[in-house]
Amino acid sequence: xxxxxxxxxxxxxxxxxxxxxxxxxxxxxxxxxxxxxxxxxxxxxxxxxxxxxxxxxxxxxxxxxxxxxxxxxxxxxxxxxxxxxxxxxxxxxxxxxxxxxxxxxxxxxxxxxxxxxxxxxxxxxxxxxxxxxxxxxxxxxxxxxxxxxx
Amino acid sequence: xxxxxxxxxxxxxxxxxxxxxxxxxxxxxxxxxxxxxxxxxxxxxxxxxxxxxxxxxxxxxxxxxxxxxxxxxxxxxxxxxxxxxxxxxxxxxxxxxxxxxxxxxxxxxxxxxxxxxxxxxxxxxxxxxxxxxxxxxxxxxxxxxxxxxxxxxxxxxxxxxxxxxxxxxxxxxxxxxxxxxxxxxxxxxxxxxxxxxxxxxxxxxxxxxxxxxxxxxxxxxxxxxxxxxxxxxxxxxxxxxxxxxxxxxxxxxxxxxxxxxxxxxxxxxxxxxxxxxxxxxxxxxxxxxxxxxxxxxxxxxxxxxxxxxxxxxxxxxxxxxxxxxxxxxxxxxxxxxxxxxxxxxxxxxxxxxxxxxxxxxxxxxxxxxxxxxxxxxxxxxxxxxxxxxxxxxxxxxxxxxxxxxxxxxxxxxxxxxxxxxxxxxxx
Numbered sequence: 001x002x003x004x005x006x007x008x009x010x011x012x013x014x015x016x017x018x019x020x021x022x023x024x025x026x027x028x029x030x031x032x033x034x035x036x037x038x039x040x041x042x043x044x045x046x047x048x049x050x051x052x053x054x055x056x057x058x059x060x061x062x063x064x065x066x067x068x069x070x071x072x073x074x075x076x077x078x079x080x081x082x083x084x085x086x087x088x089x090x091x092x093x094x095x096x097x098x099x100x101x102x103x104x105x106x107x108x109x110x111x112x113x114x115x116x117x118x119x120x121x122x123x124x125x126x127x128x129x130x131x132x133x134x135x136x137x138x139x140x141x142x143x144x145x146x147x148x149x150x
Numbered sequence: 151x152x153x154x155x156x157x158x159x160x161x162x163x164x165x166x167x168x169x170x171x172x173x174x175x176x177x178x179x180x181x182x183x184x185x186x187x188x189x190x191x192x193x194x195x196x197x198x199x200x201x202x203x204x205x206x207x208x209x210x211x212x213x214x215x216x217x218x219x220x221x222x223x224x225x226x227x228x229x230x231x232x233x234x235x236x237x238x239x240x241x242x243x244x245x246x247x248x249x250x251x252x253x254x255x256x257x258x259x260x261x262x263x264x265x266x267x268x269x270x271x272x273x274x275x276x277x278x279x280x281x282x283x284x285x286x287x288x289x290x291x292x293x294x295x296x297x298x299x300x301x302x303x304x305x306x307x308x309x310x311x312x313x314x315x316x317x318x319x320x321x322x323x324x325x326x327x328x329x330x331x332x333x334x335x336x337x338x339x340x341x342x343x344x345x346x347x348x349x350x351x352x353x354x355x356x357x358x359x360x361x362x363x364x365x366x367x368x369x370x371x372x373x374x375x376x377x378x379x380x381x382x383x384x385x386x387x388x389x390x391x392x393x394x395x396x397x398x399x400x401x402x403x404x405x406x407x408x409x410x411x412x413x414x415x416x417x418x419x420x421x422x423x424x425x426x427x428x429x430x431x432x433x434x435x436x437x438x439x440x441x442x443x444x445x446x447x448x449x450x451x452x453x454x455x456x457x458x459x460x461x462x463x464x465x466x467x468x469x470x471x472x473x474x475x476x477x478x479x480x481x482x483x484x485x486x487x488x489x490x491x492x493x494x495x496x497x498x499x500x501x502x503x504x505x506x507x508x509x510x511x512x513x514x515x516x517x518x519x520x521x522x523x524x525x526x527x528x529x530x531x532x533x534x535x536x537x538x539x540x541x542x543x544x545x546x547x548x549x550x551x552x553x554x555x556x557x558x559x560x561x562x563x564x565x566x567x568x569x570x571x572x573x574x575x576x577x
Binding site for chain 2: 016038040042062064066124128
């Protein structure tokens with residue numbers, strides 16, 4: 001099934017098997033918990049901020065392949081970015097997986113994150129893909145309560 | 151435990167006398183279900199999510215359609231012909247249900263919105279009148295949230311305490327722990343007959359016997375037993391039995407609460423409104439007799455009629471034959487799926503019905519479910535409204551295949567093939 005192959009393509013499977021930055025940080029500036037109550041995906045995000053810039057990032061947690069791969073690619077994408085740049089990415093990613101932004105035809109900064117565009121065909125999995133982005137967004141906003149995708 | 155095996159002994163002997171179900175023509179039965187002809191993602195639908203809801207035979211769909219085309223009217227309220235006709239059908243279904251579970255009287259059959267509605271009714275009405283601070287309510291570790299949360303709410307409101315019967319790694323209740331829990335403070339017991347997450351058939355006769363020895367009434371959650379086992383509420387001697395229409399091939403939004411008359415009679419009204427009253431003045435209102443005392447407002451008439459026809463349909467096949475055939479399916483599935491390398495079965499009780507929960511090594515149930523869906527196979531992936539069960543087995547979620555009497559061995563083979571594909575994708 002073409003759509004499924006798009007969802008579970010090699011890059012995503014690879015990031016699921018070997019998630020990048022899958023570690024806690026020793027001295028995080030911010031720690032943020034994110035939770036997807038519908039299916040049990042959950043992660044803890046660690047951010048080390050140098051002023052406005054994400055100096056280092058790590059995450060721990062358990063969840064489906066989509067949520068783990070998305071978290072892995074998110075951490076790679078936000079390292080070295082400013083708070084503002086992270087917010088732009090969050091907005092664009094979220095709109096893309098909901099089918100509101102077509103990364104092929106509309107201007108965006110998503111780069112390799114485009115491979116998650118296929119999620120828009122699977123509404124049940126949108127929350128899996130966007131969990132880590134909701135979490136980093138909450139962390140940036142200075143939220144202290146665990147966030148949920150509900 | 152002896153009594154608990156009775157049902158399955160009956161199933162096994164039915165199998166022996168009838169052979170490997172040559173009398174059970176599943177292909178003929180499948181023709182009764184229009185949805186089974188459809189495709190999903192270009193593949194034939196393989197519907198294995200029956201614990202979530204069952205499919206409906208044409209006769210049920212037609213009955214609801216006919217009701218609105220020809221008979222629709224509000225019940226109990228009119229002198230005109232249609233209202234009398236609707237009332238006859240509506241109340242007639244009550245007697246069908248009474249027979250279905252062998253209750254003594256139609257007054258003991260309360261229509262509800264479903265199992266959840268029925269349990270909430272008992273917790274609110276019986277619970278708030280009879281449960282006091284320090285009383286103990288016993289439930290089990292394998293309950294669906296519908297048989298946990300209403301009791302938690304009741305405990306919050308009254309200061310009662312919730313006790314939980316633990317289970318072993320096979321998903322069987324530890325009956326000696328239950329016995330130890332029973333004491334003079336035990337005022338209510340609520341347990342599922344069949345677990346929706348694990349498929350375990352609980353030894354409910356023994357549970358009820360023991361509860362009665364300390365004068366505690368028992369509510370049996372029958373959501374997963376009503377579709378799969380012949381239930382006789384008098385033989386079980388349960389005090390309350392709740393089940394849902396949509397799981398027994400009837401429509402959604404309708405269910406039944408059975409209660410012993412002596413208990414229902416002393417329970418205060420649950421919801422107020424029309425139909426549950428006898429006389430109303432602003433100074434004082436008096437209430438209707440059973441069952442209507444506990445049924446307020448215009449009911450789900452189409453739901454009742456649909457459920458009545460569904461029961462006729464099931465009785466036409468025979469619950470014992472259904473149970474025997476489903477038992478074959480479950481045994482086959484347990485063998486075929488359980489022997490796939492990398493698959494772990496969750497819920498391996500000796501006595502089970504319909505449900506096969508499993509995990510696949512290194513693959514989250516959500517991903518299992520999505521890939522299966524791609525092949526037209528519908529299973530449920532998640533916590534199945536039984537988060538404590540997931541925690542007990544240390545898994546975030548499971549994939550659950552649940553069988554009905556219109557499933558086939560070929561469908562189980564398709565499930566096995568798809569699971570192999572899942573393992574391939576995630577290698």
